[in-house]
Amino acid sequence: MSFSIYELDENILKLLTVDNFLNGMSVNDFIEEISKDHFLKGAEVNNKAYLDPKPYIRTFESTLRELKQLQIHANDSKVKNERSVDSYELKHSENVLDLNAQINHATEKFDLLDTQISDVSSKINPLGNTLNKITNSRDRSQETIFLIRAYHGFFTKEQYLPLETLRTSRKLDDKLKCAKTVRNLLNLAKKVSDEKIAKSMKCISTIESFGDVMEKELLRKFEIASEDEGDIDFDMMNEIAKILFEYNEGINVIQTFVIKNDILIHEENNDTEEPNWTLLADPNYNDFKLDHQSVFDNLKFEIKARARMSRKVFADPIPVVKIFIQRMYAQIIRNKVTSLLQKSLTISSLAHVRVLHSLFTMVGDFTGDIKDFLTTEEFDKDQELSNILDQSYCDLFVEYIGDNVYFSREKKNLEEIVYEIIHKFNTANETVITNKLLATRVENLDNLEYTPQRPENDRFSFASERKRMNEFTKYVTAKIIERSGSRNSDYSEPTPNEYKLLDVAQVETVLKSVIESVARILELVPNKAPEYAFEILEILIIDFGKLYIGGGLEVVYDECKKNNSLDYLGYFNSVSELLFLISSCIKRIILPIATNIPSIKTRMSNLVNGFVAQCEISLNIILKDTLEQFKFKFQNLLSKQKKKDFNCSNIEDDTEACELVSDFLVELHTNISTAMNGTNLEKILIKIGMEVLHQLLEHYKKFTVNSIGGIVLTKDVIRYQSVIDTWEIPELSEQFQILKEIGNLFTVQADLVNSLIKEGQLAHMKPYTVRQYISKREDFNPSYADRFFKFK
Template sequence: MSFSIYDLDEEIRDLLQLDNFLGGLTVNEFVEELSKDHFLKGAEVNKLEYLDPKPYIRTFESALRELKQLSNEAQNQKAHMERQVEDYEIRHSRNVLELSDQIETITQQFSKLDVRISDVTNQIDPLNTALNKISNSRDVSIETIFLIRAYHGFFTKEKYEPLETLRTSKRYEDKSKCAKTVNNLLTLARKIESPDIAKTAHCIKIIEQFSGLMETELLNEFEIALENDEFETMKEISNILIDYNGGENVIQTFVSKNEFFEEEELQDLGKSLLDDESAWPVLSDVNSSEHIKDEEIYNLLNQLKVTIKGQARIVSQVFQNPTPVLRIFIQRVYAQLIQNKVSNLLTYSLSFGALAHVRVLHMLFQMVNEFTKDLKDFFITNEFDNDNELSGILDQCFYDLFIEFTSENYYFIREKKNLEETIYNIVSKFNSYNEKSLTNKSLSEAISNLNNMDYNITPTEKDSFVDKFGFKFIEKKRYDQFKEFMKTRLDVRRSSTSLDGEDLKERQEYTGLNLRLVETIIKTVVESIARVLEIEPNRSPEYALEILEILLFDFGKMYIEGGLEVIYDNAKLESNYSKINSVQEVNFNYLNSFHLLGQILFIISSCIKKIIIPCAVNNPTIRNRMINLTNGYIKRCELSINIILSETIDLSYNKLNYYLSKQKKKDFVGDNITEDDTEACELVSEFMYDVFESLSRNLDNDNLLNVLNKIGDKFLNALLEHFKKFPVNSTGGIILTRDVIRYQSVIDKWEIPELSENFQILKEIGNLFTVHPNLINSLVTEGQLATLKPLTIRQYISKRTDFNPSYIERFFSFK
């Protein structure tokens, strides 16, 4: 009870309830609610808003007292609740203990009951066994009695009516019993047959006749049911005959009487290649990429695919074990419906050449392989082939289909023949148009006689280039093969071609390297590899190696290296002609093939790296052999290119010296300075410009840079020697410097900073002829002249017209 004169009103007391705070009333909301009525809204005292603090203070004092009381009440409620929780936990523990005792009691009771049930079962099982034996003995006795009576009937009367009744019955159980009895009857009759009792043999014949009649009638019923799609009847009969003798005849009936095997069902399937005369020229053309397929076989396979899948579902309904039926059905489909068409088409294709044959073989192989894989997936997916027996049958049928054309390397012999003939046709024409260059073998001799130091190779490496990388044994073998080919074609070519009727287009195509011909060979190689990987995947590494040898030794050696021989021979001819006729301008047209040569080598190496070598990824020995062959061939080609470029450099250097020889003795001792450069400078500058233009057109990248560097170095050395030969006066020094500036401008256009830097020495040498003698000593100690030997500098200074040996030696210490 509160004794404050400022007691709380009823609204505030209602606010100070414990339930309000438990219900979510915040402190801010509580304070605002508590103080909202204790100010005078709008009232003013002395023009100031009135504010009486006492109500606030007293109100909050009372509120604190009430809050303290509420806190005490809350603590009391908490303690009371904790005591209740402890009571409930004790009760729960007691309940758990009581239930645990009850469960243990029930478990013990169940164990005792289980033991009693086991005892009862052990007593009942012998009784069941005995009853089963008695029942089985009774059934066996009945069957045995029936079997003996049946034999007696056939032995005495040649028939047994109850068995005949079972045979003619319409009930499945009776027919099944008849088949089982006849089977046992035959076994019994054969066992008791005796030569002493002739009638026993006759009895066997009678029983066999009855057996044959029974099976024939069942097969007839099966055939009628097959025609009428009565699957339940077919299933009953198949079960009877399979139990009777394995069901061989019923399976044969099911397969042979299938309407799809009727010949009229196989008509009008599409156009066959056997009748399409327009397709064979395309298949025989190495440049043709048109995809041709036999529509008749394609449609036949599609129709067979649908039929086999449908028949598989029927077989699963008719036969308990569909695998033997499907095996015979599949074998007959391949042997009767596919084999003849494939063999006829492949045999016919041989008359159009190896290419047409292998293309048709590949086409059929792909079509039938896809057909076979689809069936294998179907059988596995639909659980017809859990033991993979049908997959094995399909693989065997597929293999047998092409065995005639793939066994004993027949396929690859034709594949090689096609590739070799394609290459030889190109090489033979190439040889005929370049016979002179190829006969000279100038490049081969240059490789054999090369200076090891010029190409940074050791004598051992030189032997490798000439022998190992030349692969003499294989080269000779393949070259002999090419000569045999040429002998067979030479007479035909002579009779069909004359010099007067020579085809200009063919001459242009075969006088040099031709990218189109290279693409034809690469396309043929890739096509061959694709066929090998599909038709003979297990032998693809060794076959790919043989294809690589054909590519490198037939095409690479006789065509590409032959093209290099032609280029080198032209370079030699140009060099020799330039020596004989020095006035004639140098012709670098033989370098026109260098861009093309780079593309050809790139295409061939890419084909080998990305297509041929991966075929031997699982055979390290063959793979290493492929890599060695390829590296050896590429190195040989690179060496040949370097020799041709070396010949080009020598040709340029010889012509350069010829033009420098046009320099007149008095060109640098004149009294007057003309506006024109000297004749030699004009000739040399124009020549070097032509050299740069020709090389830039025909070379690129490192080849161009290396050749220009070497020609530039030779040019610089030639000029350094050249300026040692001519006397120079003060006026001539200016003329010489003007020539030097012209030479430098020619080199600067090459855009090779190093070379341009080296040519700066020419300007410094020109200064030796123009500066005052007193300045020579300081001049030769600076710049690039400081790197020259004193004797060399003396050679230049000695050409000054004011040269005085005693004066120079005294002041400049030149020795």
């Protein structure tokens, strides 16, 4: 109890509770709350707000006492609670120990009971086995007794009424017993029969007759149950199937079911249109497609329907589905495949391999779909049906794919396509190609000059190439003889001029055929793909590339020798495009096939590299001869330059030689630009331009030039430069600046020559060469040349 004269008011007492502090009130909040009503509002002392400290002091003293009392109370509560906690923990531990004792006791009881049960089971199990044996023995004894009585009945009376009762019963178990008994009767009768005892043989036939009657009656009911497609009695069919499976493994009921639902009868009436054989035999037609997909779609539908029906009828539908599959492949699919492939052989090799590939793909997809269906529907858990499908699929095409039969036709197809092109091209250029001037020159070239350096074991085998080319030449000759012997009124030789030039379209035809062949090889004979791909490459490079592109280069070389025009330069672009197409096809399509067989890949690379190298050598020879002819022509035009053209007294128009040369260069550029483009055009123009520059530099060393003649020479030079500038080759235009600087040597005053030769391109020219031009000045005097020109 407090004895202070300043008692705390009720509001502050309310604040001094443990709950307030537990609920989050801080000391600052508490102080603010108890002191907020003690300000002297509005009063001032000595111009300062009045503050009476006593209420604050007394209030805080009282507050402090109350807080101490609260602390004492809290401590007492804490001690009391700790004692309560100790008491409850002790009680909990006692409960845990008591429960543990109870559990141990229950476990001991359970172990004892388990032991007792095990003892009882060990004693009962032998007894149960004995009872099972006795029961089984009793059942077998009853069956044996019934079987012997039935045999005695058939042997003595040719019938056994209890068995007939089972046969005519409506109960499934009775019919199953009848079927099983008849089966066992037949086995027994055959074992005990003796040919010397006629009655025993008669008994066998009697039992067989009884079984036949039973089976025929069941089969008749089976057919009746399956006749109404809208309301098939699958339960009845299933019961009959079980009975007949018990009798003779269901051989006849399966045949009845298959014949009743035979796919062959349904499919024979679904005729499809014949493929367009003309298009299939055309190498330029790529969008070919056999119109038989509907047949396979119908077959898929039918086999799925039969499979689902067989599951409802038979306990084990796999034997039934197996028969459907075998009949479908051996009859329906084989008939279609054989008829189409035999027909295609009479059309062409291309038509045959295309039809073979299409059918192989189509039947393969069909087989895969059937396998997926059987797996999804859980018909084929042991993969038995999948193996039958794969084997049936392979058996269809083994006659056309195995033993190298397919690839021999694939090669024949490509050879026929190549033959058509080579024959037409050779006919149009027979004389040129027969001469083989370019080929002879290539073979006689110095290898160090033209042939890229390669290891000896990597060099292209020309002997092998010649052998293969000779073989193909014989093939072409044989085809020509064959064609001439079988020529009819509709056949006419191609007009030579139509096929005189290389045609990118012909190369594209061959490349498309090669790609198409490789695609077929990868699918039909993947195991032999690298080996066959190399043979395809030999046809492409040796049979086609050497004869067609090589022959085209012979034509170019012949045109180059004639030099009637420069149109033949257009072949540079054509040959470059053709080589690019062939190289791209080989690099992307053929070479990757032999990635895992380095030996074949190396042979492929050597074959291609040798062919490309020969083509490049041939092009270099043609280009070199072209430049030689141009050089000779240019020299003839420059020879028309008159001696007085640059040693004259008046300035006239451009000299005759300048006009002829300029016109020739303009015409030459026009022809070359029309025939060539891109890098090839730029390279040949640079070679020609540098040759022009060289000829002009040598040309101006031959003429004496006076001051007026120097102006004429400069005019000629300016015209040459303007012609070269139209070629739009900065490198060449820059080189031609030397001509203008040389012209300045003849026009400047003598005392300026020394400074002139130290500037521009003249500064890089050899002093002796510069002196040759200066010596052609009219005012040149050798006796004081060095002093006058200050030139060494």
